[in-house]
Amino acid sequence: MSNAKVLPLLEPEAVVPCCPPLNERPMSADEAEVAAKMFKALGDPVRLRLFSAVASHEGGEACVCDISDVGVSQPTVSHHLKKLKEAGLLSSERRGTWVYYRVEPAVLAAMGALLSGAGVTA
Amino acid sequence: MSNAKVLPLLEPEAVVPCCPPLNERPMSADEAEVAAKMFKALGDPVRLRLFSAVASHEGGEACVCDISDVGVSQPTVSHHLKKLKEAGLLSSERRGTWVYYRVEPAVLAAMGALLSGAGVTA
DNA sequence: GGCCTGCTTCGACATGTGTCAACATAGACG
DNA sequence: CGTCTATGTTGACACATGTCGAAGCAGGCC
Numbered sequence: 470m471s472n473a474k475v476l477p478l479l480e481p482e483a484v485v486p487c488c489p490p491l492n493e494r495p496m497s498a499d500e501a502e503v504a505a506k507m508f509k510a511l512g513d514p515v516r517l518r519l520f521s522a523v524a525s526h527e528g529g530e531a532c533v534c535d536i537s538d539v540g541v542s543q544p545t546v547s548h549h550l551k552k553l554k555e556a557g558l559l560s561s562e563r564r565g566t567w568v569y570y571r572v573e574p575a576v577l578a579a580m581g582a583l584l585s586g587a588g589v590t591a
Numbered sequence: 592m593s594n595a596k597v598l599p600l601l602e603p604e605a606v607v608p609c610c611p612p613l614n615e616r617p618m619s620a621d622e623a624e625v626a627a628k629m630f631k632a633l634g635d636p637v638r639l640r641l642f643s644a645v646a647s648h649e650g651g652e653a654c655v656c657d658i659s660d661v662g663v664s665q666p667t668v669s670h671h672l673k674k675l676k677e678a679g680l681l682s683s684e685r686r687g688t689w690v691y692y693r694v695e696p697a698v699l700a701a702m703g704a705l706l707s708g709a710g711v712t713a
Numbered sequence: 714g715g716c717c718t719g720c721t722t723c724g725a726c727a728t729g730t731g732t733c734a735a736c737a738t739a740g741a742c743g
Numbered sequence: 744c745g746t747c748t749a750t751g752t753t754g755a756c757a758c759a760t761g762t763c764g765a766a767g768c769a770g771g772c773c
Contacts (some may be wrong), residue, residue, distance in 0.1 A: 532719090533719075533720065534719070534720090537720095543719085543720075543721095544720090544721075544722080544723095546720090547720060547721055547722085548721090548722090550720095550721095551721080551722095563720090566718075566719060566720095567719070567720085568719080568720060568721090
């Protein structure tokens, strides 16, 4: 565990191109599968609060200890953070004693792109 | 397709003020409860496809018969449309033999506002 | 080394959710 | 009025999900 940490090094091209805006064309089954995962990740109140806590925290990252005051047990907090990480919305990094979570801007942008304009056009 | 299209005429006051952007401040439990409902509604692939089909349809509305080709049975389509309606994302109106569903722009705007900027700031 | 703190994983449980077949309802059309 | 088509509702069932307590792992500190 002491050797190099293999970082993703996500290039700007790697921005999730998941899908066109919702109102551009009917979504394909595959697109919907991908996009629904992201929405579902934010479809739980506890996860939404955790995510918001991380997103609004200084520097865009927060230690678990800083955000675990959402009314559920600590294992549950960990469970939800894992879900958010699996959905690509958060990334985590251990720094000494604490584990820090950070928002993944690319995925957020993708979701925003999905919604933006969806109610505007006809 | 030959009859009149009744446009929504929603007043601007009706915009759902559900919550601040995700990165502005940690969400309260109540806010998260409300917002999570909307995300959860789009957190299913079938619902996402149905919604996208309505949103991308001409005039922003579509008859059930136009969008029910998503690979599940008709009752299931009806069930999901009901869920989307309960979440405030769609509204329905019976016109003669057919029922037309239409996107609710205000809620879409609210969701977009939640996400917009969430990955941009720090 | 031994312990203490922070976080994750495991096992179990209750509840929620997606799905379908069968039935019910609403208009249109004869 | 009877029937046909288009949607919605009900009941049932399998599966996913949220939650917790207990145990495990990682790293700092004495």
